[in-house]
Amino acid sequence: GAVVSQHPSRVICKSGTSVKIECRSLDFQATTMFWYRQFPKQSLMLMATSNEGSKATYEQGVEKDKFLINHASLTLSTLTVASAHPEDSSFYICSARTSGGRNEQFFGPGTRLTVL
């Protein structure tokens, strides 16, 4: 299947730092990417839908000013956690949806964020 990468795979930062996570579709173009958050022993919660060239659509309860999403190209979406706090520590997973008729969705390996 198609490959989606995330960078970094793990990040540890101090409280108040902003952290950027990249999601790339390596061998396909993705007009739509999705960002999920997963707390320990819980399921994935959809945070936002990112469309190339337009503003992201956030799920209810997700602060758009806190979680800044930029989908600047058909292969790259970034999630920036602004002024991260310990409660933002989580596993962040992106997925990318293929363009065209197949509409398949592929998931990245995830980024573990730890805020001290």
Add this chain to the structure above:
Amino acid sequence: SQQGEEDPQALSIQEGENATMNCSYKTSINNLQWYRQNSGRGLVHLILIRSNEREKHSGRLRVTLDTSKKSSSLLITASRAADTASYFCAVRTGGFKTIFGAGTRLFVKA
């Protein structure tokens, strides 16, 4: 709630036994998928069943879908210790979002 429900939340069985996990959802769907996740790792896609399909097999996996009851089940036959993981169902909605269930933690004892 964003999530569907899965039961059981946790399941512990002996190696060689079958494991059955159930998933219920709330919206209309295009398809339903099952994923596996080892602790702290990424997702592994197991199987996809479309809304017009009722049953699908892949190796030791059997998935059923009942759209009238908005439910699905995943059966793992002849389980192995290596099957120990969390299993999630995920539904693809008409808006192309994929929404995950709460997950079942499976522990297979050797």
